Amino acid sequence: METTTVQSDRELFIKIVISNWELQNKRLNGLLDKLSDEQVAAEVSPNRNSGVYLLGHLIAVSDGMIPLLGLGEKLYPELENIFIKNADKSGLEKPALEELRQYWNHVNNRLTSYFSEMQPEDWFTAHTAISAEDFAREPHRNKLNILLNRTNHEAYHLGQLIFLK
Amino acid sequence: METTTVQSDRELFIKIVISNWELQNKRLNGLLDKLSDEQVAAEVSPNRNSGVYLLGHLIAVSDGMIPLLGLGEKLYPELENIFIKNADKSGLEKPALEELRQYWNHVNNRLTSYFSEMQPEDWFTAHTAISAEDFAREPHRNKLNILLNRTNHEAYHLGQLIFLK
Numbered sequence: 001m002e003t004t005t006v007q008s009d010r011e012l013f014i015k016i017v018i019s020n021w022e023l024q025n026k027r028l029n030g031l032l033d034k035l036s037d038e039q040v041a042a043e044v045s046p047n048r049n050s051g052v053y054l055l056g057h058l059i060a061v062s063d064g065m066i067p068l069l070g071l072g073e074k075l076y077p078e079l080e081n082i083f084i085k086n087a088d089k090s091g092l093e094k095p096a097l098e099e100l101r102q103y104w105n106h107v108n109n110r111l112t113s114y115f116s117e118m119q120p121e122d123w124f125t126a127h128t129a130i131s132a133e134d135f136a137r138e139p140h141r142n143k144l145n146i147l148l149n150r151t152n153h154e155a156y157h158l159g160q161l162i163f164l165k
Numbered sequence: 166m167e168t169t170t171v172q173s174d175r176e177l178f179i180k181i182v183i184s185n186w187e188l189q190n191k192r193l194n195g196l197l198d199k200l201s202d203e204q205v206a207a208e209v210s211p212n213r214n215s216g217v218y219l220l221g222h223l224i225a226v227s228d229g230m231i232p233l234l235g236l237g238e239k240l241y242p243e244l245e246n247i248f249i250k251n252a253d254k255s256g257l258e259k260p261a262l263e264e265l266r267q268y269w270n271h272v273n274n275r276l277t278s279y280f281s282e283m284q285p286e287d288w289f290t291a292h293t294a295i296s297a298e299d300f301a302r303e304p305h306r307n308k309l310n311i312l313l314n315r316t317n318h319e320a321y322h323l324g325q326l327i328f329l330k
Contacts, residue, residue: 048210
């Protein structure tokens, strides 16, 4: 009986975090559907990042969750250098916007598929970038925390991308 | 033993959500400390909301959590009309920025104080704006979900306020 409670509690936590991640994705997808390629190519505000850069950045960060959560290999490892390690005006060649739109959907579909295969207890284990000592001291820094943190990160940039409208 | 596990699971999850909320507050406070009153009074991007409006909006939304989580009465109920129901250019008189800076700290300190008094199980109960039927069907829409959702909302506007720099 108590084991059932532990399990159902965990499933509830996971549902809270995943549903908030899905909500941000839904909002961003709704925005992307409304914007023309020209609009996404523009800067979100004068002398700030372009929509293309921010979309690439969000793809690279979400893709990075795959190895960070121990789920597998990144789909687009080449994006890290272009969209995380370097700034918008780096001069590095970016994938075409049409490709980025596809990558964004592909990464999210892949994550959704991985999440559906995870067991509730998996979410409460350490992510792959924290040491055993740190995790023993700070057990809240688990995989679920990563998804929650990345959801906030997506919301942050969504607040900027909305200015493309 | 299993009861301990239920309790510690819940405490862990509450810690994840509160620590992410605190992280957003820390980032916003760090930004506000760096910005002059003139900078906060400016629009975050041409023809978009001013920093003053967004700060007032975030105060009103955070203040709204007090009754929504069943913790008490709002500290500044008058802000809802100015900063939630109406837009920046409504012509309604806004409190002075110096006052808003104080309100923001006051609301966050009050919430922190309330949170410290809540029992872990309180977070898993219905917030005050969901019907018993809806909550029975969707038990993940609890008080913790509200704080997580409002944290994403803060991150969204923080992504805009950062342009005031």
